[in-house]
Amino acid sequence: MQSVLSTVFEVQPDSKDMLVARIVQLRQDEESLVGPQGEKYGRLKVRVPLLHFMALSVFEDDRYDPILVIETNFDGPPGPFWAQLEAAVGEDLRAILRFCERPSGPTGALFDRVVAADSRQPIAPLLEGHSFQPLIVHLGNRGLDRDRILREADLFHAARTILADADRTAPNPYRSATSATAIHADLRGALLASFPWLDEPAPARIPAHENRSDWLRLGGFLALLLLALSLPGVLLGLMLRPWWVAVLLSLVAAAAFAASIRDLGDLLRFFGTSDGAAPADARPRPTAGSRLVTALKGSAGVVAVIGVYLAIPSAAAAAVVAPLTGAGFGDIFRASAQVLGAGLASVPASALAILWWLRRLEARDASHDHPRLDEGKLRAMMEREDHIAQNHMGSLVLVKPGVLRAVLLRVGLRGLGLVLRVTEWARRGYLGSMRTIHFAHWALIDNGGRLMFFSNFDGSWESYLDDFIEKAHSGLTLAWGNATGFPPARFLLLDGATQGRKFKAWARHSMTVSLFWYSAYKDYTVDQIERHARVADGLRRRSLTKEEGTLWARDL
């Protein structure tokens, strides 16, 4: 299990520059502490083995005091990670926190103790108390812990070294091998002594309990969503006769449909083609027969879900109410099912009404097409980019006002996050058809007033944003469309990030300098890590079939 947390502290405005200098000093210190292979950031690599990525950023805003954000991506639950981090850089973090404001909440007393002169108060509880989970997370190499990533990379390089045949005067046995399975057997034999873990089965990347939990959470979310959307129908069903309910809902639906009809076609077309967002290698092209089977299965599933949705609460209501009132179980059951049915019938009307409301808001939204970029800040950001195969992006934006935005932002991001947890291609690291993100997340701060985005990705910032624009614009618009100044969007999915120039300017303007940024495996892209994993998985097996061997050997 990988965890993503953000830890936020407000900064004393007068101390901002000193804070920045202290963070830069930490960066320089860590760069100078080399690891076992002479690499920079050796202390963090050795003493915080749970850590994948970490960044310290300071965001400035004319309307708020600056904030310090510690972004952490790590393995396992948070507790042991904070203990490791404290043991490695606790005193540096204590020095950094001394430039922050005392929190007003329950952690204020603890903060005082942590930052007091000569304090030795443990710092992990404070960091833990100020950290929070994001609304949505995307993982590039889900289920691979840091040690496994490094271990499998070492294995891959060892295999490559053997294949490269150091003695170039002698015939390379692997070139003359008759088949991929023979190469597999030879390589496994040669590597087993140095990598004894090849004899052990690979830990499941998504254990059964985690898979169950993902689906249960998504199911719970959808049930709550259904309940919320059916609430108007339920209320009307309790007050009015069924035919009045039907008339009222039809009127609302018709009015909302009529008001949004110009754009609804685009939305329907989007959903009709949205599976195109999945990566090419992740989706087998369906035949007409398989489409029919899928449609039938889907319909049967929907009918079954509706049946369960109506039957269980109705039976429960009847079981409770019938003995109390003396009415018949069947009567109560039928009445309850009728009300719930009215609720279900109101779902389309509710959805259309929300879409209509949203379109009204979107039509009146202001955007920020030409944000003014501070040249110095831009230069500082760019100086920190493109040093290694990966880059880092941290962004903070204001959220558009209004209750609908507040609800949609939370529901949209939470729902998208839960869908990403169960979708096969997202589980394999794809966002749309791009697989360049190691860890990315969105999180709300200031009671939902501001939206943070952090990403650790492969390649340059320009190519990353281009990927977003071309391959994942709808998800991005859903996540960011509720932020002020975002390029105009429709229905939170359409347009928005497709307006490349405006979107890039807006995104760059929202960013800050990555003052401190650590990657535990700076040379590896998401794809490369998956390649290492495939090679390792193959080598873990004692033998491969001819077809498996051919596929496996492609990664060597």
Place this chain on the structure above:
Amino acid sequence: MRVEGVGPRGRPGGLKGALAGWMMRSLPAVFRVLRAVSPVLRIGDTVVVTRYDDVREVFLNDDAFAVPYARKLDVIMGGQPFFLGMRDTSDYRRDTAAMRTVVRSDDLPALAAEAGRLAAEAVRAGGGRIEVVNDLVREVTFAVLGRYFGVSDPPDGDLRIWASRLFEFQFADPGDDPDLRAEVDAIAPALRAHIQGLIEARRASGAFGDDVLGRCLDRQSRGDPGFSDGQIRAALTGFVVGGPPQPPMVVPQALEQLLRRPAELEGARKAALAGDDALLLGYVLEAMRFDPLAPTLPRVAVRDELIAAGSRRATNVREGATLLVAFSSAMMDERRVPDPRRFNPRRLAHEYMHFGHGLHTCFGLQINHAILPMMLKPLLERRGLRRAPGPDGHLRKRGAFAERLEVVYDPE
């Protein structure tokens, strides 16, 4: 040679001893419940602290939570202050700094080698069967450290007995046993006189020698602060009482834990055979985590103080209260220690608190790290290492003290 009765007196045997043993064995489960239900438990004037964060906090807050050792140390030292009983004062800093100039990290390789050599001799002499507590670990520890400190056996007594009795009096006698006190009243002045005699004899010989005593006298001759006769005597007494009695407790306990886990025993054996001393130390420290030196260490609140501020378990501790700081529980706290019930010889240093934490972290921590694994290494290197048949093959304790553990192995 088997030596009987050199260990601490320990707790009585029989039903009372069995009951005490059962209670000690139950403590991990009790702590587990406390960590979840009542992490900072107050019973009258006693506060039991069980979570990793709170244990660290108490150890690190020595301004408010002092060690309660001075009263008994005064008995042992005859009133001469020793840094183990001090608070973080200039005297404490001077004395510890002085002793760090004579107990040096560059001594560690030689100490480790000597411990390994003597242990190998003992294992060889055992001829396929050895009693680990006394015949291996106690013998080797006292021989290595006695020579290193420059403190030989007294002519009229046994240093192992004297040190072990004084250790028990200082650290494991919460009930102030009058019989033990009577013994201490005889042993403590005799040990002080013995060490003073060694100081004077060495000074009179004109050759200081390169052990801790010799280095102290060299510093004294140069007029360095912290090296009066009284200070040297107290330091050597403290080292002898606080140091060598501990390995005969923890090393057999570690071996017992390894014997219970065949896969881990095999891992430790491979590390020993490969000469990977760092990994072997990892096995020993990890085995000790499942049966550490003691369940708790005591502290006394010298002012009113809050523990775990800002959390729901925040607890006010009143001045004068006794704190039982459960470092054994902290090392099993899944809130900070990853997968604590799994045996993992590659844990990080911060996951262990075997040697205390903060101001009074064991002065001999590095020495222990150097010699503890070396005493097991020759045993682990032997083929067929296993428990001796019968009850002798299982670690027997008296109270908190290891008393007997016999193992057999293939003779060379």
